[in-house]
Amino acid sequence: MNDQLLGPALVEEATKKSGLIWVRGTGPARALWHVWHDGAAHVVGDGPGEQPLPGLTAGSTAEVTVRSKDKGGRLVAWTADVTELAPGSEEWDAAVAELKGKRLNAHDGEAMPERWxxxxxxxxxxxRDVITDLPDGSLAAVPLPTAVTTRRPVPAALPRLLLKRRKR
Known part of the structure; x- marks a missing residue:
């Protein structure tokens, strides 16, 4: 097969099937939920209750790593051109229609596109480019700082209680 055709096909199929992609703009890589639409991955964020999109500015590039939905390992990495869609444009409306269908646990339901x-x-x-020379080793990094923490250890009896419910 022609490598020029195989690379884009792999990027599209892997990204469509993966629930998360790891995106590195100018800062550390972040796991982002997305939809594949019209030949590109689309993400929404930087608003209250939405995922942060640091380092993803219009006109810049980003490195995207796609993981396996089943095993969680790296499948493919690619370089992306970053474009911010203008609210109300045809591209924005089409992307938001797809994103809206994939957004889980939205508190505002049908009003979500207006809030976005x-x-x-x-x-x-x-x-833009498929990165074929993936590293052999782990790319594990220290977790990013967050305000979300576990305040106390899990009670010792909790696992037993949860397992009893499943058996019934």
Whole structure:
């Protein structure tokens, strides 16, 4: 097969099937939920209650790593051109229609697109180059700082209680 055709096909199929992609803009890589639409990955964020999109600015590039949905290992990595979609444009409306269907646990339901237009950014990650020389070793890094913490250890009896419920 022609490698020029195989690379883009691998990027598209792997990204479509993966629930998360790891995106590195100018800062550390972050796991982002996305949808594949019209030949590119689309993400929404930077608003209240949405995922952060640091380092993803219009006109820049980002490195995207796609993981296996089953095993969690790296499948493919690619360089993306970053474009911010303007609210109300045809591209924005089409991307948001796809994103809306994949957004889980939204508190505002049908009003979500209006909130995204006011408070969030929708970013298009268009594949440019497939990175074929993936590293052999682990890319594990220290977790990013977060305000979310576990305050106490899990009670000792909790695992037994949860297992009893499943057996019934």
């Amino acid at each position: 237009a006011r408070e969030c950014r929708v970013v298009r990650l268009t594949p």
